[in-house]
């Protein structure tokens with residue numbers, strides 16, 4: 337089979353390669369991939385700029401949906417032909433205290449598809465059955481392949497943050513995860529929703545309006561802090577979700593959050609901070625990180641996608657065969673499309 341392999345740390349060390357069929361164990365399934373979403377982290381590995389360890393060579397892709405081609409002898413609850421999606425924690429130590437309490441997403445030794453073990457940008461991938469969830473027939477496999485980023489957003493907005501109906505919410509960073517966080521905030525009952533970007537995000541900010549943002553800021557270089565002083569009662573946002581891929585956006589978050597408000601940080605940024613955290617103290621802000629997702633979140637998100645309550649239409653802009661991976665990566669990297677899906 338032909339898969340998309342990231343073979344070294346040097347920039348652009350990604351190519352299509354002939355690969356052996358995966359061999360499965362008794363607790364695994366052979367997963368026939370019908371759709372694999374392109375994630376920002378795939379783009380980071382493509383440019384060699386990731387901050388995590390990669391087990392080279394490795395097949396990229398951790399957002400995927402498909403059909404079970406074969407089951408191991410001990411697999412129960414799933415059979416050949418079932419439509420499924422897979423979580424991302426491919427390898428977890430069974431005796432970890434975090435695994436035991438269902439927080440395997442927070443276990444430092446876990447390994448994920450696409451960097452730790454071979455991922456889904458190939459016709460077949462080996463998947464432990466514990467990672468699987470059924471996909472209802474009302475949900476297409478292309479849309480189902482985006483369950484994973486939806487779960488990242490659900491965890492950040494609906495589990496780790498508290499949104500009450502009418503709360504004002506600002507999302508900093510209109511990439512795929514930021515836009516999905518905006519969609520989740522609306523679903524959770526947010527009042528006035530503001531999505532904040534930079535001039536290069538003009539297209540993505542238009543998408544933000546389609547998914548429910550009342551206001552978008554940054555496309556014309558607006559002063560966000562001044563705007564916030566004139567917004568509502570002038571005290572700032574109940575919740576700021578920081579999904580920008582730079583550390584500095586936390587300063588903006590602290591400037592625009594209201595006293596006793598919350599900041600949830602989802603975006604990564606390896607740069608050290610060079611500003612005072614005194615506003616965090618002065619405003620008594622609750623600041624929390626949010627990472628990945630676990631089983632109950634997947635079940636909720638699949639139901640929301642199947643019912644149409646999460647509309648991926650404005651976000652899923654390109655479905656391509658695997659051999660057009662480079663064009664799809666480039667279009668996503670440039671922001672011309674929000675999200676692309678490959679069909680291996």
Ligand SMILES: [Zn+2]
Pocket residue numbers: 375376377398399484485
């Ligand atoms: Zn992802």
